[in-house]
Amino acid sequence: MDFSEKIPAKLAEAGKELPFAIPPRYFDDFPARLKARIDKESLREEPRKVRMYDYLRPVLGLAAAFAAVFLLVFFPVKLITQPALTAEASSDAQNIINLVEHVDDHTFFSLLEGETVHDTISDDALESYLAANFSDYDIYLEIHK
Amino acid sequence: MQNSDQELTENLRKEETRDRAFQELVLKYQERLYWHIRKIVLNHDDADDVLQNTFLKVWRNIGQFREESSLFTWLYRIATNESLTFINSRKRHTLISMNDVSDYLKDRLESDEFFEGSDIQKKLQSAIVTLPEKQRLVFNMRYFGEIPYQEMSEILNTSVGALKASYHHAVKKVEDYISNLE
Numbered sequence: 586m587d588f589s590e591k592i593p594a595k596l597a598e599a600g601k602e603l604p605f606a607i608p609p610r611y612f613d614d615f616p617a618r619l620k621a622r623i624d625k626e627s628l629r630e631e632p633r634k635v636r637m638y639d640y641l642r643p644v645l646g647l648a649a650a651f652a653a654v655f656l657l658v659f660f661p662v663k664l665i666t667q668p669a670l671t672a673e674a675s676s677d678a679q680n681i682i683n684l685v686e687h688v689d690d691h692t693f694f695s696l697l698e699g700e701t702v703h704d705t706i707s708d709d710a711l712e713s714y715l716a717a718n719f720s721d722y723d724i725y726l727e728i729h730k
Numbered sequence: 731m732q733n734s735d736q737e738l739t740e741n742l743r744k745e746e747t748r749d750r751a752f753q754e755l756v757l758k759y760q761e762r763l764y765w766h767i768r769k770i771v772l773n774h775d776d777a778d779d780v781l782q783n784t785f786l787k788v789w790r791n792i793g794q795f796r797e798e799s800s801l802f803t804w805l806y807r808i809a810t811n812e813s814l815t816f817i818n819s820r821k822r823h824t825l826i827s828m829n830d831v832s833d834y835l836k837d838r839l840e841s842d843e844f845f846e847g848s849d850i851q852k853k854l855q856s857a858i859v860t861l862p863e864k865q866r867l868v869f870n871m872r873y874f875g876e877i878p879y880q881e882m883s884e885i886l887n888t889s890v891g892a893l894k895a896s897y898h899h900a901v902k903k904v905e906d907y908i909s910n911l912e
Contacts, residue, residue: 593905596873599854603874604847605768611778612764616756619785626786 689718735801742792752792756785759802763809769870770813772855773838780816784809799884806885810867835859850908857907861900868893869900 685693706714715724738758741751763784768777787808795804821834836859839845847855858866867886871877872893879890886893 593901595850595905595908596854596901599848599850599908601874601876602851603765603769604845604851604855605772605774605842606844606846607764607774608844612761615760615764615778615781616753619756619782620753622782623786623789 689714736797739792739795739797739801742795748792752789755788755801759805760785763805766806766871766875767809767813769874770810770867771817771838772835772859773842774844775842776816776820776838780809780812783816784812787812803881803884806881807887810885814863831863832859832861853908853911854904856911857904860907861903864888865896865900865903868896869904872897873901 688696719727738751738755741747742755760781764777764781767780767784768774771777771780784805788805791808795801799807817831817834821831836856839855839859845852845855858869861869864886868882871882871885872879877885879893882888882893883890888896
């Protein structure tokens with residue numbers, strides 16, 4: 586591509602002079618006006634009075650950040666762990682049901698009536714009950730659990 | 731000039747010589763920067779605002795000047811950015827509904843009491859405002875300012891090849907625009 590700088594006729598006719606004027610003594614006055622503006626801006630930028638809020642702001646910011654992190658972490662974790670806790674609770678209930686199922690009727694009703702099993706059952710009765718309901722091997726396993 | 735700019739920069743960094751060095755900097759560059767800005771924003775009042783913003787930025791950021799480029803390039807870059815920021819912010823806040831920057835600039839050109847060009851010069855300015863932003867900048871800097879491409883490349887952070895292409899397209903568009911007006 587040819588990027589030659591030959592100025593076309595129409596442009597040449599307009600010339601290279603800028604058609605702009607400036608107010609009289611503009612450049613003589615400019616430095617003083619600029620200085621006045623810089624002084625004004627500097628005054629505006631002077632440190633303002635420190636308020637209590639300025640001291641507390643970093644601490645408040647930190648507290649807000651901790652609160653945000655807590656909310657962002659605690660609730661998702663709680664939501665995730667809740668089903669696991671429920672499962673644990675239901676597993677406890679199931680264990681109780683299993684225990685009750687394995688308790689014989691006499692013991693069960695005695696417990697309900699608030700009687701102490703040991704008060705009513707003698708060692709002989711217990712021995713004969715165990716002999717009748719459990720094998721020696723079961724008893725051995727229970728003892729050595 | 732190079733040494734003088736270096737000296738000026740050193741004095742601007744030292745607190746005890748800063749005020750005086752800044753005054754020197756303003757006196758040395760105010761005219762060149764003004765005309766650079768005026769070509770972009772067109773209106774004198776706007777150019778005055780932008781020139782003040784430019785020097786204010788220089789005053790605040792002189793500590794960040796790393797001398798990777800010349801002081802002149804750094805100043806021109808700030809002036810260019812301030813001009814474009816000014817146009818875009820004014821365009822946003824204007825009450826008149828305007829489709830693009832060229833409408834805004836045309837309006838500013840027409841309302842400028844310090845425009846004193848001929849008819850053909852007015853047509854040329856009207857043509858320039860229709861150019862896309864980059865082409866407008868390149869055209870103004872090259873055509874009126876006659877800034878070398880290498881310097882323009884540093885100011886606008888664009889390759890010399892891309893700048894030459896932009897200028898070529900801009901000249902063609904301006905010529906076509908003026909021809910269509912007649």
